[in-house]
Amino acid sequence: MEKHASLANRKRRERVINSVCFLLVVFFSALCLLPIWWIFRSSVMSNNQLFANDVPFFPPDWLFSNYPRALQNFDFWTYLKNTMIIIVPSVIAGTVTAVLGGYAFARMRFKGKKFLFTLVIGSMFLPVMVTLIPLYIMWTNVFELNGTYWPLILPYFCGGGAFNIYLIRQFIMTIPRELDEAATIDGAGHFRILISIIMPAIKAAMIVVALLLFTQMWNDLIQQSLYIHDAKKYTIALGLSQFKGSLKQDYSAIMCATCMSFAPGIIFYLLGQKYFVEGIVLTGMKG
Amino acid sequence: MSKRSKKPRNALMRAENRTAYLCLIPSIIGLIFLTYVPLLEVFGLSFFSWKGNGFKGFTFVGLQNYVKLLTTDPYFKTSVAVTLYYTFMAVIGSMIYSLIIALLLNRKIPARGFWRAIFYLPYLLPAVAVYLGWNWLYNINYGLFNFILNRVFGLPRVGFVNDAKLVAPSLALVSVWLAGNLIVIFLAGLQNVPKTYLEAAEVDGANSWQRFWHITVPCMSPIIFYNLLMALITNLQVITPALALTKGGPGSSSRFVSYVMYQYAFESRKFGYAAAVSVMLFILIGIFTVILFATSKSWMFSQGGDD
Numbered sequence: 001m002e003k004h005a006s007l008a009n010r011k012r013r014e015r016v017i018n019s020v021c022f023l024l025v026v027f028f029s030a031l032c033l034l035p036i037w038w039i040f041r042s043s044v045m046s047n048n049q050l051f052a053n054d055v056p057f058f059p060p061d062w063l064f065s066n067y068p069r070a071l072q073n074f075d076f077w078t079y080l081k082n083t084m085i086i087i088v089p090s091v092i093a094g095t096v097t098a099v100l101g102g103y104a105f106a107r108m109r110f111k112g113k114k115f116l117f118t119l120v121i122g123s124m125f126l127p128v129m130v131t132l133i134p135l136y137i138m139w140t141n142v143f144e145l146n147g148t149y150w151p152l153i154l155p156y157f158c159g160g161g162a163f164n165i166y167l168i169r170q171f172i173m174t175i176p177r178e179l180d181e182a183a184t185i186d187g188a189g190h191f192r193i194l195i196s197i198i199m200p201a202i203k204a205a206m207i208v209v210a211l212l213l214f215t216q217m218w219n220d221l222i223q224q225s226l227y228i229h230d231a232k233k234y235t236i237a238l239g240l241s242q243f244k245g246s247l248k249q250d251y252s253a254i255m256c257a258t259c260m261s262f263a264p265g266i267i268f269y270l271l272g273q274k275y276f277v278e279g280i281v282l283t284g285m286k287g
Numbered sequence: 288m289s290k291r292s293k294k295p296r297n298a299l300m301r302a303e304n305r306t307a308y309l310c311l312i313p314s315i316i317g318l319i320f321l322t323y324v325p326l327l328e329v330f331g332l333s334f335f336s337w338k339g340n341g342f343k344g345f346t347f348v349g350l351q352n353y354v355k356l357l358t359t360d361p362y363f364k365t366s367v368a369v370t371l372y373y374t375f376m377a378v379i380g381s382m383i384y385s386l387i388i389a390l391l392l393n394r395k396i397p398a399r400g401f402w403r404a405i406f407y408l409p410y411l412l413p414a415v416a417v418y419l420g421w422n423w424l425y426n427i428n429y430g431l432f433n434f435i436l437n438r439v440f441g442l443p444r445v446g447f448v449n450d451a452k453l454v455a456p457s458l459a460l461v462s463v464w465l466a467g468n469l470i471v472i473f474l475a476g477l478q479n480v481p482k483t484y485l486e487a488a489e490v491d492g493a494n495s496w497q498r499f500w501h502i503t504v505p506c507m508s509p510i511i512f513y514n515l516l517m518a519l520i521t522n523l524q525v526i527t528p529a530l531a532l533t534k535g536g537p538g539s540s541s542r543f544v545s546y547v548m549y550q551y552a553f554e555s556r557k558f559g560y561a562a563a564v565s566v567m568l569f570i571l572i573g574i575f576t577v578i579l580f581a582t583s584k585s586w587m588f589s590q591g592g593d594d
Contacts, residue, residue, distance in 0.1 A: 017495070022396040028388060029405040035464065036408070038431040039420040055434050097313040109300065110307035120314065123322045125516070125576055129524040129545045130569045133552050133562050134325035134332065141342065158317025165314060190306045219414040221527050226553065237415040241531060244419055251423055258416045265411035273404060 036262070043067070043255035050251050063252075070256035073247065078232070079239035080264065086152050086224075086235065087217050093153075094160030094213045095206055101159055102168025103194050107180065124162040136226055151227045152220075156213065164209045171205035172198055207275040211268070218265055236261045329569075332562035339556045352563035363564065365539050366547045367571065369455060373543065374522040376459035381466035381518055382511075389473035390499075403474070410467030418532040421461050422448060448533060451540040458528045458541060469514050476510030477503070505588035512583050516576065523572050544568045 042050055044062045104110070105117055139151035159165060175198065183193050199206070221237045228238060243257050308315075333353070336346045356363050388406050392399060409417070424431040425447035436442040447457040484502045493501070504511075526545035529535050535542035535550075545568065552561035 018394050018396060021391045021394045025388075025391050025396055025402050028391070029402055032406055032409065032464070035420065035424055035431065038424055042423060050429055055429055055438065057434070097317075100310040101314040104307040104310040108303050108307040108310075110304045113307075116311065116315070116318075119318050119323070123318060125520060126322060126326065127520055127524045127569065127572050129526065129548065130329060130565045130572075131322065131325035133548075133558060133565055134328035135321065136552070137328075137332075137339075137558070138320075138325070141339075155317065155321050157313060158321055159314035190303070190310075215411060218411070219527070221415050221530055222549070225530070237413055240413070240415045240419060254419060255423065258420045261416040262412050265413065266408065269404070269407070269411050273400070 039255050039262075040259055043252060043259045045252055047250060047252050066252050066256050067260070070253040070260075073253065074239065074243045074257040074260075075234075076236075076239075076257070076260050079234055079236045079261075082149075082233055083218075083235040083237075083264075086149050087214060090153050090156035090217060091210050091213045094156035094164065095210050096160075097157060098160030098164035098168050098209050099194075099199065099202070099206060101165040102172055103190075103198060105165065106169045106172035107177075107198075108190070120162045120165055124166070132222070132226075139227065146227055147229060149228070149233070152217070152223055160209065160213065161216075164212060167209060168202065168205055171202045175201050204275040207272045211272050214268060215265070236264075326569075329562050329565045332559055333566045335559040335562075337558045339552075339558045348559065352560050353567075355560070356563055356567065362539060362542055362547050362550075363544075363567070366542050366544045367567075369540060370523060370525065370543045370545075370571075373455040373459055373525060373541075374519065376456055377462040377522045377525075378515070378518045380459055380463040381469055382515060384463050385466045385469035385473055385514070386511075388470050389477055392470070392474055393477040403471075406470050407467035409465050414527045415531045417461065417465065418528055422532050425449075425457060448541075449537060451537045454533060454537065454541045458525075458533070461528065462522065462525075466518075469518065472510060472514055473507070476507050480506040508587045512579070512587050516579055519575050519579070520572055523575065524568065544571065 041057070041059050043066060044064060045056075045059045046063055046066075049056070049060055101120075105113070105120075135151075140146040143150075145151050179197050179201075180193050183197055188196070221241070224235050224238055225241070228234065231242070234242065240257055240261055244254055247253055334347060334349055336348045336352070338344055392403055392406070396402070423429075425433075427433055427444055427446050427449065430447075432447060433444045437444055446453060448454050480503055484506070485498055488498050488502055524545050525543050526549060529541050529543055529546040530549070533541040535546050544564065548561050548564040548568065551557045551564060
C-alpha cells in the first residue's frame with residue numbers, strides 16, 4: 001500500500017518536473033529567437049523608425065517594400081547562385097569521398113590501415129588556421145588558381161574531412177556484417193555491396209555529412225575572402241561584408257540583406273531535419 | 288591442403304587491398320597535400336622571410352621571426368591574452384548552455400523536434416550575417432540589448448562591441464548562441480545513457496540529482512570530453528568576428544591570434560613572420576589538447592572499465 005503511494009507520488013513529481021522543464025524550454029527558445037526577431041523587425045522598419053528615440057519592440061508598420069529596395073544594391077540572387085556553384089559540387093564530392101573512405105576503414109583489411117586511420121584522426125585535431133598560409137601559397141603561387149572557385153571546391157574532392165570519414169565509418173560498423181557476407185556469396189563485389197547494401201542503410205549519416213559540409217562552407221568567410229576578389233563572383237558572405245561597407249548607416253537595408261541570407265540555411269535544414277537528428281543519434285559518437 | 292587454401296585467400300586479400308586504396312585515394316591525397324605537408328611547410332616557412340612575390344626572395348632568418356614575435360611585436364602577446372580570455376568565456380558558456388538545453392530537451396516534453404530545431408537554428412545562419420545582425424543588436428542606442436537593459440530593467444546603456452572591456456565577452460555570447468551543434472551532440476549522448484542504469488538507481492532510491500551526478504555525467508563524460516576539445520580548438524582559432532565585424536578593435540581588444548596572423552600575411556605580406564604566428568597558434572592549441580588528454584584519464588569514465 002505504501003509502495004503504491006510512493007510510486008504515485010513519484011509519478012506526480014515527475015510530471016511536475018517535466019512541466020517545469022517544458023516552461024524552461026519555452027523560455028530559453030524565446031531568448032534564442034529574440035535576436036532573430038530583432039533583426040527581422042528591423043528589416044521591416046524605415047531608418048527613421050529604427051533611429052527614433054522610443055525604440056519600438058514591434059514594427060509600427062510592416063514595410064516589406066524594404067526588401068525590393070535592398071535588392072537594388074544587394075545582388076542576392078547572384079550571390080546565392082555563386083554560393084551554390086561552390087557548395088553543391090563540394091557537398092556532393094565531400095559526401096561521396098567520405099563514404100568511400102569510411103567504407104574502406106569500416107569493412108576492409110589492408111596494409112597500413114592503422115597508420116592511415118591515425119593520420120585521419122590526428123587531422124581532426126589540427127586547427128585549419130595553421131595551414132591557411134601554405135594552402136594559400138599552393139593555390140596562388142603553385143597552381144595559380146587564385147581568383148577562381150577551385151581553391152574552395154577542390155579540397156572537398158579530397159576526403160570530405162576527417163570527422164566525416166570517422167562518422168561514416170562508425171555508422172557502417174553498426175550494420176551487421178552478415179548482410180555483406182550474404183551478398184559476397186551471391187557474387188557481389190565491394191562496390192556493389194557499397195551501393196546496394198551500405199549506402200541505403202546509411203542514408204541518415206550521409207545527410208548529416210552533407211549538412212555539416214554545407215554549414216562549414218556556409219559559415220566560411222576567410223577562405224572566400226582570400227580567393228575571390230571579383231564582385232561578380234561574390235558569395236553571400238562576401239556580398240554581405242561588402243554591402244555593409246558600402247551602406248554605413250542604412251540599417252534597414254542591411255537587416256533585409258541579413259534576413260535574406262538567413263533563409264537558405266533554414267530551408268536546407270528543414271528538408272533534412274528528420275534524417276539529421278536520427279543520424280547523429282544513431283552514430284553514437286563513441287569510439 | 289593448407290597451401291591450396293592459402294592461395295585464393297591471398298589473391299582475395301590483394302584484391303581487397305587494391306579496392307581499399309582505390310576508395311582511399313581522395314582521402315590520402317587530402318591528408319598529404321592539404322593537411323600534413325602544409326603543416327610541415329608552415330614550420331619551414333617560419334624560419335624564412337618572404338614577401339610572397341614568386342619563389343624568389345626567400346631569406347633564411349633562423350629563429351629571428353620567433354624572437355621578434357616574443358619580444359618586440361606590438362600585437363602578439365596581447366592577442367594571446369585576448370584569445371585565451373575569449374576562449375575561456377566562449378567555451379565555458381557554450382558548454383554549460385548546451386548541456387542545460389540538451390538535458391531539458393531530453394525530458395518528455397511535447398513537440399521536441401520543434402524546440403530542438405529552434406536551438407539549432409542559429410548554427411545554420413551564415414556567420415557574416417550573424418555578426419552583422421549582432422552588431423546591430425549591440426547598438427548603443429537602438430539595439431536589442433540596450434533596449435532590454437535600459438527600457439526593461441532601467442540600467443545604464445552599455446557599448447558592448449564598441450567597448451574595449453566588453454568586446455570579448457560580447458563576442459563570446461554570440462558564440463554561445465551559435466552552440467547548436469554542441470546541443471545536438473549532447474542530446475545524442477544523453478539518448479545513449481543506458482536506461483537500465485537509471486532505472487536500477489531509481490529502484491535503489493537515488494533522487495534525480497544523484498542519478499544525474501552518478502550515472503548521467505559519468506556515461507556522458509566521453510561526449511563532454513569530445514565537445515570540450517572541439518569547442519576549445521574552434522574557439523582558439525577564432526577569426527570571423529574580427530574579420531566580419533570588429534577588425535580587431537576597439538584598440539587591440541579583439542585582435543585574436545588568427546587575426547594577427549591574417550594581417551601579417553595578407554595585409555603586410557610578411558608570410559614568413561605570419562607563418563611563425565601560425566606555429567605559435569599550433570603550439571597554443573597543442574598545449575590545451577595535450578592537457579585535456581592527459582587529465583581526461585582522471586575524470587573520463589570508460590564503460591566496461593570500472594564497472
